[in-house]
Amino acid sequence: MLYYLFEWLQKYDIPGAGLFNYTSFRAILTIILALLISTIFGDKFIDRLKAKQITETQRDASIDPFGVNKIGVPSMGGVIIITSILIPCLLLGKLTNIYMILMLITTVWLGVIGFADDYIKVMKKNKDGLKGRYKIVGQVGLGLIVGLSLYLSPNAVIRENMEVKIPGQEIEVIHAKKNTKSTQTTIPFFKNNNLDYADIMSFMGEHKQAAGWVLFVFVTIFVVAAVSNGANLNDGMDGMAAGNSAIIGVVLGIFAYLGSHAELAQYLNIMFIPGSEELVIFICAFVGALIGFLWYNAYPAQVFMGDTGSLTIGGIIAVFAILIRKELLIPILCGVFLVETLSVILQVQYYKRGKRKGIKQRVFKRTPIHDHFRTTLAQLDANCTYLITKPKKIIHESKITIRFWIITILLAAITIITLKIR
Known part of the structure; x- marks a missing residue:
């Protein structure tokens, strides 16, 4: 809204109004505003939650190995994050931009699903929350909206990389002069750096382009469901999910900025995505909101x-990566989410395998895997066999969280390096 106000003021040569034309200026304002909203609004919102006794049952001092009492801590704090994202984007973003629209839809859509889940857990006292099938339907629905919007919108286009060989000189990479609808995405560690879903469906002959879009929509649905559930599993320790997601958001913001800048995209031999500079505004709000939320989390x-x-x-990270055509980098960038998910799957399958044989067995002491490191041997079932029992001594929750942050920073660095390692 403010963007359009200052655009109008610029017509009358109002000093400073032109600053809103610069993505970098709006991005800085966005991250500051999101940070302020999350810290100021967060304090008042927490007091409100306590007054309404909107709390989730957590371990108490008798269970926690370090004697930390977490009974009575308010839940539904995600409202702070969502509010701190939406307000700066509505004020400073271009609300006609297809990428901004899709990110705002993603935030509200998954926010409603998550809120419904928390409401059932906290207010209805049903620890199972929203039934899993409803969550899946919501995630599939969002994947369809995003995938089909990219297919149908005339503004969701890219400029493909082209190699031009000049006699007596090295091959130069340029971008095509025209914007095109494309099913291309970025693939790490390969020379040409792009993978076209339509090429995978080449066996469909003349229908391969349409089949490529169908495959792209299915990939979108899978990525949204996988990353949102991975982030959900990662949210088990104070500051864990917020810190990891903020780090991931910074990397996605770097990719969005590079992909929205024609000269930088050409230099790095990555696809140029016109209009994606608004994603930089959104991701700054995302990072600012998470950092502000960490003040209380x-x-x-x-x-x-x-x-x-x-x-x-989790859904924001997934959809954002899809919009900038970097979804195949998610296994690296969101490696912590991936490991958390795999640990749960492995634990369940290993337990079921033992159950068929009439024995109790598990791989880890507890899952998701971050809980494995804070579980004492005394808490284990004596009748169950555990494949991995180390470390014998428990690790403090804050140390586990910081170590997971460090791992995510390392994965983030590797993800950025993929721009040049091919």
Whole structure:
């Protein structure tokens, strides 16, 4: 809204109005505003949650090995994150931009699903929350909206990389002069750096382009469901999911900025995505909101984000990566989410395998895997065999969280390096 106001003021040569034409200026304002909203609004919102006794049952001092009491800590703190994202984007973003529209839809859509889950858990006292099938339907629905919007919108286009060989000189990479609808995406560690879903469906002959879009929509649905659930599993310790997601958001913001800048995209031999500079505005709000939320969510937490927050931030990361055509980098960038998910799958399958044989067995002490490191041997079932029992001594929650942040920073660095390692 402010963007359009200053655009109008610029017509009358109002000093400073032209600053809103610069993505970098709006991005800085966005991250500051999101940070302020999350810290100022967060304090008042937490007091409101306490007054309404909107809390989730958590471990108490008798269970926690370090004697930290977490009973009575408010849940649904994801509302703070969502509010701190939406307000700056509505004020400073271009609301006619297809990418901004899709990110705002993603935030509200998954925020509603997560809020419904938390509401059932907290207010209805049903620890199972929203039934899994409803969550899946919501995630599939969002994947369809995003995938089909990219297919149908005339503004969701790219400029493909082209190699031009000049006699006596090295091959030069340029971008095509025309914007095109394309099913191309970025693939790491390969020379040409692009993979076209239509090429995978080449066996469909003349229908391969349409089949490529169908495959792209299915990939979109899978990525949204996988990353949102991975972020949800990662949200098990104070500051864990918020910190990891903020780091991931910074990397996605770098990719969005490079992909929206024609000269930088050409230099790095990555696809140029016209209009994607608005994604930089959104991701700055995302990072600012998460950092501000950490003010209250860092150990010991004053508020939990709940599924309202974790499902939303996971979905935001997934959809954002898809919009900038970097979804195949997610296994690297979101490696912590991936490992958390795999640990749960492995634990369940290993347990079922043992159950068929009439024995109790598990791989880890507890899952998701971050819980494995804070579980004492005394808490284990004596009748169950555990494949991995190390470390014998438990690790403090804050140390586990910081170590996971460090791993995510390392994965983020590797993800950025893929721009040049091919």
